[in-house]
Amino acid sequence: MAALSTAVASGRKKRGEGHTRREEILQAAKELFLEEGYDATTIRRIADRVGVSAPALYLYFHDKEAMMLALCDQTFGRLIERITDIEKTVSDPLQRIRLFGDAYARFGLENPDEYRLVFIGNNIPESVRKVGHRMPIDDPTRPGVGGALVFSRLVAMLAQLEVSGVKLNYPPDTCAELCWMGIHGVVAAMIMKPEFPWSNREMLIKGMQEIVIKGILR
Amino acid sequence: MAALSTAVASGRKKRGEGHTRREEILQAAKELFLEEGYDATTIRRIADRVGVSAPALYLYFHDKEAMMLALCDQTFGRLIERITDIEKTVSDPLQRIRLFGDAYARFGLENPDEYRLVFIGNNIPESVRKVGHRMPIDDPTRPGVGGALVFSRLVAMLAQLEVSGVKLNYPPDTCAELCWMGIHGVVAAMIMKPEFPWSNREMLIKGMQEIVIKGILR
DNA sequence: ATTGATAACTTATCGTTGATAACCTATCTA
DNA sequence: TAGATAGGTTATCAACGATAAGTTATCAAT
Incomplete structure (x- = not known):
């Protein structure tokens, strides 16, 4: 029972x-x-x-998409927990970013289905929002923006990196987006095309990490 | 009337x-x-x-998806034409790759539905192919394979780059995958999360391009 | 000129889908 | 012990992709 x-x-x-x-x-x-x-x-x-x-x-x-968005926030939350853990235990700004990328890629590849659900997503974000529907329980602040939290953490890491004296090639938020997009490209490709004969997985992850970090540092 | x-x-x-x-x-x-x-x-x-x-x-x-795939092949044909055009008019291997990335990203953002269907590969049941349906005109060779063709061109470009004497940090296949994954990350992110306040689109495209090219060159 | 085959349609309909309206009913409280 | 209401239900809707079965125009061969 x-x-x-x-x-x-x-x-x-x-x-x-x-x-x-x-x-x-x-x-x-x-x-x-x-x-x-x-x-x-x-x-x-x-x-x-x-x-x-x-x-x-x-x-x-409210509707089917609201369930999806609530799940997105759950999964984003798990990732944010791990990021917080990194921030608590590591002080070096550059090392933090490395660990962020590593944790992110690991998170995605260890949970490919959830990653696909949340970060790749079959949902089509339609700009048209239906109105006039009473939704007594759901938070009025529409969910689905948990991704912004992740990015703000990465942006913060990169801002700290800049403060620590390291010169960047782009604004911190652009650096954060480029870092994320690079790692996301690796994870998404491996998840969505697992039958493709990709070269060594670790080399691709580590390689992309080196590439984006080297790329944003002046 | x-x-x-x-x-x-x-x-x-x-x-x-x-x-x-x-x-x-x-x-x-x-x-x-x-x-x-x-x-x-x-x-x-x-x-x-x-x-x-x-x-x-x-x-x-056959069904709705078949229309989309037919349009995909049309649209991807244009990208392949553009790539061929680049190969014909540009001899420098590195410049070819730059133009490839630029054409690729622009293509993806201008044709998000086709890009999503082919490269992000949303909801393809795949295994279940209905039979017994008369489809007198459609080509028996199932469409939707334009993506692999595009990728193979990039692999060829990087092989040429290495042949031309440029030293790479990774094997050519890995370099091609990293290049594609980086650009793909940008395009996929912007397509799937268009509501997110990404920073300047051109800076992201150009930035990722610089990053991956700098990253694979020794 | 008529016939028969068939390409090029139509109308009618099916089973599902997401979503709403309107009606119950257990439970807590005043 | 009455009534408010949280937590449901059944019945139903319009729209969707897709199919079945019938209809009509156009051909080629008699």
């Missing part, structure tokens, strides 16, 4: 326990997104796995 | 003129994909613009 990894159809939640159901929905959505991709995952299948009717999901999320 | 803005609602095609209708469908699909994106474009709207019923499209294309 206890909760399993794939969720168990429990009865109606007690009065203040709606957030529990919300977590169950997120868990089921995460599993299905990873198993079959975003587009192939239907509202009804998520609801089935949770053990609840389909419209119940709309009590906790 | 006169011509629409783009396509003309003509009557039924004469006997051997089906390919004309096929071209009309591709043109309408291309316009709508560009105007509203791939997912937002519906079969019915394409059919409306052509001036034909929706099921008529299935006389010429």
Whole structure:
């Protein structure tokens, strides 16, 4: 009767326990997104796995994309934790950036499905935002901007690097974007085209890291 | 009852003129994909613009994705032409690679849907290929392989660069992969996260290009 | 000139999808 | 013990991609 990894159809939640159901929905959505991709995952299948009717999901999320964005924030949060850990344990600015890239690439390659879900993503960010829909539970600050946090940390690292006396070839935020895009290119390529005969994985990761760091340093 | 803005609602095609209708469908699909994106474009709207019923499209294309892939091959043909043009007009191997990167990035950002379909490879079921569907006109050689062709040109360029006497930090294949991954990282990021406040686009493209070229040269 | 095959369509319809409206019902509180 | 409300449900919607089955124009061969 206890909760399993794939969720168990429990009865109606007690009065203040709606957030529990919300977590169950997120868990089921995460599993299905990873198993079959975003587009192939239907509202009804998520609801089935949770053990609840389909419209119940709309009590906790605005729409399907909102579930995806909530999951994005979760995964971004895990990465941010690791970045924070690096900042706490390492003082040298350049070494911090190296470890950032290493942790990022490792994170992506160790969790390829989640990486694909969050950083590559099958979702199409549509600029058209529907209005006039009551969303009583979701945070009014629309989720999905967790990526900005990661970048701000990298920007901060590069600003610190500049403060420490190192000259950069580009503004700190541009350096951060270039660093991230380089590493992201490696991770995304290896995840999305695993059958392609890439050359040595470690050489590519380390190589890209050397390349971007050497490239931004004057 | 006169011509629409783009396509003309003509009557039924004469006997051997089906390919004309096929071209009309591709043109309408291309316009709508560009105007509203791939997912937002519906079969019915394409059919409306052509001036034909929706099921008529299935006389010429297996499914919606087949239209996109046909357009991809068209569009990638233009990129391959551009690359060929670069190879014809520029002799310096390093300059060739620079122009390749520039043409590649520009192509990706100008054709995000095609780029996403081919290089990011969103949701391709792949293994499940429907059979028993009569598709009298479509080429039996399945389209969508333009991407590998483009990449192979870059590999050739880097091999030439090494032959010309330039010393590289990594094997030519690895260099090609690193170059492509860097530029791909820029393009993919901007396509998949267009709402993110990236810094100047030109600086990012040029910057990544400088970075990867400087990075692979000893 | 008529016939028969078939290319080039149409209309009608299917099963799913995301999403909404409107109605229940358990639980907590006053 | 009444009523407010959190936490659901069933019924239904319009739109989607795709298919089935019928219709009509155009050809070639009688």
